[in-house]
Amino acid sequence: MLKISGLKKTFYRGTVHEKVAIRELELTFQDGDFVTVIGGNGAGKSTVLNLIAGVFEPDCGSIELDGIELTSLPEYRRASLLGRVFQDPMCGTAADMTIQENLALASRRGKHRGLRRGVTRTEREQFVEQLKTLELGLEDRLTAQVGLLSGGQRQALTLLMATMQRPHLLLLDEHTAALDPKTAARVLALSQQIVEREGLTAIMVTHNMRDAIQTGNRLIMMHEGRVVLDISGEEKKKLTVEELMARFSRASGEALASDKMLLA
Amino acid sequence: MSHMLSSFLSACPGAVSQGILWGVLALGIAITFRILNYADMTVDGSMCTGAAVNAVLLLKGVSPLTALFAAAAVGMLAGLLTGSLHTRLGIPVILSGILTQLGLYSINMRILGRSNLPLLGVEGLLSLRDPYHAILVGSVFALAMVGLLSWFFTTEQGYGIRATGSNAGMARAQGINTDSAIVLGLMISNGLVGLAGGLLAQYQGYADVNMGRGAIVIGLASLVLGEAVPFLRSHFSLRLFASIVGAILYYLVITLVLQAGLNTNDLKLLSALVVTVALGLPTLRQKRAAKRAQTAALHKNAPQQKKETV
Ligand SMILES: Nc1ncnc2c1ncn2[C@@H]1O[C@H](COP(=O)(O)OP(=O)(O)OP(=O)(O)O)[C@@H](O)[C@H]1O
Ligand SMILES: [Mg+2]
Numbered sequence: 001m002l003k004i005s006g007l008k009k010t011f012y013r014g015t016v017h018e019k020v021a022i023r024e025l026e027l028t029f030q031d032g033d034f035v036t037v038i039g040g041n042g043a044g045k046s047t048v049l050n051l052i053a054g055v056f057e058p059d060c061g062s063i064e065l066d067g068i069e070l071t072s073l074p075e076y077r078r079a080s081l082l083g084r085v086f087q088d089p090m091c092g093t094a095a096d097m098t099i100q101e102n103l104a105l106a107s108r109r110g111k112h113r114g115l116r117r118g119v120t121r122t123e124r125e126q127f128v129e130q131l132k133t134l135e136l137g138l139e140d141r142l143t144a145q146v147g148l149l150s151g152g153q154r155q156a157l158t159l160l161m162a163t164m165q166r167p168h169l170l171l172l173d174e175h176t177a178a179l180d181p182k183t184a185a186r187v188l189a190l191s192q193q194i195v196e197r198e199g200l201t202a203i204m205v206t207h208n209m210r211d212a213i214q215t216g217n218r219l220i221m222m223h224e225g226r227v228v229l230d231i232s233g234e235e236k237k238k239l240t241v242e243e244l245m246a247r248f249s250r251a252s253g254e255a256l257a258s259d260k261m262l263l264a
Numbered sequence: 265m266s267h268m269l270s271s272f273l274s275a276c277p278g279a280v281s282q283g284i285l286w287g288v289l290a291l292g293i294a295i296t297f298r299i300l301n302y303a304d305m306t307v308d309g310s311m312c313t314g315a316a317v318n319a320v321l322l323l324k325g326v327s328p329l330t331a332l333f334a335a336a337a338v339g340m341l342a343g344l345l346t347g348s349l350h351t352r353l354g355i356p357v358i359l360s361g362i363l364t365q366l367g368l369y370s371i372n373m374r375i376l377g378r379s380n381l382p383l384l385g386v387e388g389l390l391s392l393r394d395p396y397h398a399i400l401v402g403s404v405f406a407l408a409m410v411g412l413l414s415w416f417f418t419t420e421q422g423y424g425i426r427a428t429g430s431n432a433g434m435a436r437a438q439g440i441n442t443d444s445a446i447v448l449g450l451m452i453s454n455g456l457v458g459l460a461g462g463l464l465a466q467y468q469g470y471a472d473v474n475m476g477r478g479a480i481v482i483g484l485a486s487l488v489l490g491e492a493v494p495f496l497r498s499h500f501s502l503r504l505f506a507s508i509v510g511a512i513l514y515y516l517v518i519t520l521v522l523q524a525g526l527n528t529n530d531l532k533l534l535s536a537l538v539v540t541v542a543l544g545l546p547t548l549r550q551k552r553a554a555k556r557a558q559t560a561a562l563h564k565n566a567p568q569q570k571k572e573t574v
Contacts, residue, residue: 053437079439092437094430097423105427109439113420161438 002029002052002169002201007061009047009225021047023225025061029169029203034195034216037205043222045205046087049171052203054078066168080110083162083200085155085175085191092158095147099138099157102146103127106161130160134190152183156190163194170195170202177207188215209241219244223252268523275519277395283515284402285463286482287508290490291409292339292456293483294507299417300429300449305361305480309368310342310454312476314461316375319383319471328389332405332462339458340451342368347447372473379473388466398467405463406508409456414501416452425449457483481535486511488542514538 007025012018021044029035037045051058052065054075063070070078086092093102104119104127124142131139134156138149146154155175162170172191176184192215195202206212212219219236221229221244228251231239289311296304314335321331342364349360373379390401416422427435428445435442457479465471490510496502518531526534 074441076436076439076441079437082437084437086433091431092434094427094434096430097426101423101426105423105435105438105440108420111439113424113440115416115419115421118418118420118423 001031001064001066002027003062003064004028004048004052005062005064007048007051007063008059009044009051009056010059013059021225022051022058025225025227027220027227029201029218031201032199033218034192034200034202035204035218035220036212036216037203037220037222038207038209038212039222039228044225045222046173047225048222049084049173049203049205052078052169053082053084053171080165081168083165083167083170085158085162085170085172087174087177089151089154089158089178092161093146093154096145098143098145099131099149100124100127100142102157103130103161103164106164109165111165130164134160150183152179152187155179155183155187159187159190159194163198163200166198167200170200172202172204174205174207176211191215209244213239213241213244221248221251223248228252272520272523275523276516277399278392279515279519280512281390281392281395281398281402281467282464283486283512284399284406284508285460285467285511286486286515287406287511288402288409288463289457289460289479290483290486290507290511291406291413291504292453292460293480294487294504295413295449295453295456297484297487298503299426300446300453302357302429302446302450303361303480304343304346304450304453305358306342306346306364306368306450306454307361307457307480307483308476308478309365309372310339310457310476311461311464311479312372312471312473313342313368313375314339314458315465315471315475316372316381316461316473317458318462318465319381320375322383322386322388322466323381328387328466332389332459332466335462335465336455336459339461340455342458343450343452343454344447346454347450350450351443351446369473376471376473380470381472382470383465388469390463390467391469392467402463402467405459409459410501410504410508413452413504417500421448478532478535481532481539482514483511485535485538485542486514488539489513489517492542 004025004027007022009022010018010020025048037048039045050056052063052070054070054073058071061071065081068081070081084092094105097105100119104123107123127142128139136153136156138153138157146157149157159175175191176187179187188211191204194200202216204215213236217236218232219229219239220227229247289307293304293307296302317338318331318335321334322328326334346357346360346364349355349363350357355363390398392398417426424435424440425445425448427438427440428442429449432442435445461476464475487507487510490496490506490508490513491503493506493509496506496509521534522528
């Protein structure tokens, strides 16, 4: 269970550039919740995920995941509980290392790293099986540099790495946004498949309203650092894009006409 | 001409032996520059610290091998200092290195007690008087270090350092303490640099407070020369080995130009030029290639441009 309470985040506090990114956040996710998050540019979606991951510290508030208070842990210590996939396909993998080396790094997430072999033969055999599930032919390229892969391949690999050690929470930040439509659909389908198969708790930020409606069991809309809509269960299943936009306009008190989301 | 050739050939063993020892330093620089992606300026100071500690211990009657261990150890301490300045105090890594280097100058002077300390009456493991023997001893150390590093960088810890250098954000997301990885990488690197300083002090028969000056440039020149050797790119340990080969090449080239009439003071400029060209060339090439690709694409797409959706 994820419990966020009283969370606030201001950037450049006390300067002329002061920017309140998270106004006040109260959120509780049950185990197995797959939550999609939508909202305009600068609404604070990435900031929430980064606060959970520990990329930066909140002004105040607490983030509790399965009984563990995250805010007191540095980013690398939280990693044992979290799986992350980023918007930029370059961000999730080490380009100078091979596929098997990247996977081996991920398979040791949250474990002590000592002077044992960085990757073992039994692991390599497991990696081949796991890569096969991606259906991208990567299982034949274990020793290829990750920098040589396409964006979609890297994103699929990152997804595999994020879920290799079962995370208590999976954070997906617009992880299909930089991909062409076909690849994006493939990576999204993979994500759904993995979350369902492993019964993970997950948050997925997206600008695509249709994806947001069709994916997961709960939908949250953010606006100016606040949650303005929270729809789940049967209500979410029946939701249409038009209705969602109408409800957002009402909730945020603004017309959405110029918003990037409309293009999705 | 034949006179020049024969004097070059007679200078070769000396150049090769010196190159091998500098190769140990180049190995250290390869770790920061190529694996951590850091330009670590500590080197110019830590090399001399290694030499100074080694010299003083030798004169105190400590065995040459123990003195070399000590040289490597103080090098590691210098790396620890630079790493801590960077990760604990948030000082940019270049500046951290410069601060350590500057501070070390005074410390080196204190250790040596004067600017030049000859190793009178003590025998090291190697000496320039017997270059063939020096080549043998130097090779043992150099190859042992290549072997040790090749092993280390296939361990979990080694992977952590490589991931940190390649993509620190990703490394943290995979639970790697990137601060520790950076510090450890700087320690290993400067440990090698300190060892190289110790070996060179024994080889030359003295330690000098200025002997590290410009060491980073010589190390980088060796590194890039080694990377230009075609057969040494395919495997991680070969790429490490290439630094040693590069340093040998560097000293052969230096010997050649010295005999062609340049003097030792010209060498610094030459080294700087070699590094500039070697590091700058790939960038220029990339730019040219990008431009060519752009023009090619323009020509190709020009007739259909209207169809394109943006
Ligand atoms: N690292 C940072 N430093 C300074 N300001 C930041 C930083 N990250 C985010 N912000 C600011 O915080 C606000 C929220 O940004 P955030 O990235 O969370 O938006 P978002 O909802 O993810 O938007 P998008 O859909 O464009 O990704 C923005 O005004 C942004 O400029
Ligand atoms: Mg964002």
